Amino acid sequence: MRSAAGWDVVRPPTPNRVAGVSMAGFRGRATGPVDVRVVPHPAVTLVLEFGHGPLIVDATTGRQQRGNLVAGFMHDAVRVRGENIECLQVRLSPVVAHTVLGASLAELDHVMVTLDDLWGQDAARIRQRLGDATSWQDRFASVEALLACRVETGPSVDREVAWVWDRIIASRGQARVDELAAEIEWSRKRLWSRFRAQIGLSPKRAARLVRFDHAAHRLAANEDAAGVAADSGYVDQSHLHRDVLAFSGVTPATVAGETWLAVDDIAWTTPGVA
Structure with a gap:
C-alpha cells in the first residue's frame, strides 16, 4: 500500500484477467478529510464504495452524487471529497464497458449515475461483499468475478x-x-x-x-x-x-x-x- 494526496492506495497483485479492466483500492487517511480535483481520463469509471464514507463527487454543473457510481467520459474536472472513505475504483476501456454495464455509453457521456440504476440488486450485493471482505485481495477477486460474469453475457462492440x-x-x-x-x-x-x-x-x-x-x-x-x-x-x-x-x-x-x-x-x- 502506498500513500499520496490524502489516500492510501493499493493495487491488485496480478493483472486483471478481464481485458480492458484495471482496479485500485482507496482508503482516506486518518489525518483528515479528502478533497481533490479529478481530471478527465479516457475510461469509464466505476466507484464501488463500502466504507463509512460517504464519498461525494461534485460536478462543475453543480450536480452531486455519492455512493456506488458509474462515471461516463467526463469532459471537465470533478471534485471528490469525504471522510472515512473506503472504495474500490474500476477503470473500464469503453470496449469492455459497453459489455459490462449493459448500457449505451452514449447516454453516459458527461454523466454520473448510481450503479443501482444500472445493475439493480447486483450493485447492493457487491457492496455487501466488499464490506464483508477481510482483505483487499478478496475484494479485488470478488469484483473481478462479477465483471467476468457480465462480460460473458453482455453485448459486444463491433x-x-x-x-x-x-x-x-x-x-x-x-x-x-x-x-x-x-x-x-x-x-x-x-x-x-x-x-x-x-x-x-x-x-x-x-x-x-x-x-x-x-x-x-x-x-x-x-x-x-x-x-x-x-x-x-x-x-x-x-x-x-x-x-x-x-x-x-x-x-x-x-x-x-x-x-x-x-x-x-x-x-x-x-x-x-x-
Whole structure:
C-alpha cells in the first residue's frame, strides 16, 4: 500500500484477467478529510464504495452524487471529497464497458449515475461483499468475478470499432480518424455513427481526450510544456493550452500540480486504458 494526496492506495497483485479492466483500492487517511480535483481520463469509471464514507463527487454543473457510481467520459474536472472513505475504483476501456454495464455509453457521456440504476440488486450485493471482505485481495477477486460474469453475457462492440479504439490508444490520440476509417473499409459516416453508439464519443473526441490524458501526465512529470505540445501532436503550445483548459478548467502549469495525477501514477501502472 502506498500513500499520496490524502489516500492510501493499493493495487491488485496480478493483472486483471478481464481485458480492458484495471482496479485500485482507496482508503482516506486518518489525518483528515479528502478533497481533490479529478481530471478527465479516457475510461469509464466505476466507484464501488463500502466504507463509512460517504464519498461525494461534485460536478462543475453543480450536480452531486455519492455512493456506488458509474462515471461516463467526463469532459471537465470533478471534485471528490469525504471522510472515512473506503472504495474500490474500476477503470473500464469503453470496449469492455459497453459489455459490462449493459448500457449505451452514449447516454453516459458527461454523466454520473448510481450503479443501482444500472445493475439493480447486483450493485447492493457487491457492496455487501466488499464490506464483508477481510482483505483487499478478496475484494479485488470478488469484483473481478462479477465483471467476468457480465462480460460473458453482455453485448459486444463491433470488431472494427474495438480496433479503431485500440489504434487511438496506441497512437496516444494522434491517429488520423479518416485514415482509420479507410483501413477498416468503412465510410467516415458509418464509423462516426457506430463508434459514437458503442464507445460513447465520436472518434475525434476520443482521440482528443486520449491526447490530453497523455499530455497531462507528462506535464505532471515536470516536462516542458513546449516539448509536450510538440511530441503530443499539438500544433503549438497555445493549442496545448486551449485543450488543457477545455478539459481541466486550468492552465498547463496548474494541471501539472494536480494532486490527483500523483495518485494516478501510484494507482495505475500506466496512464490510459488499452
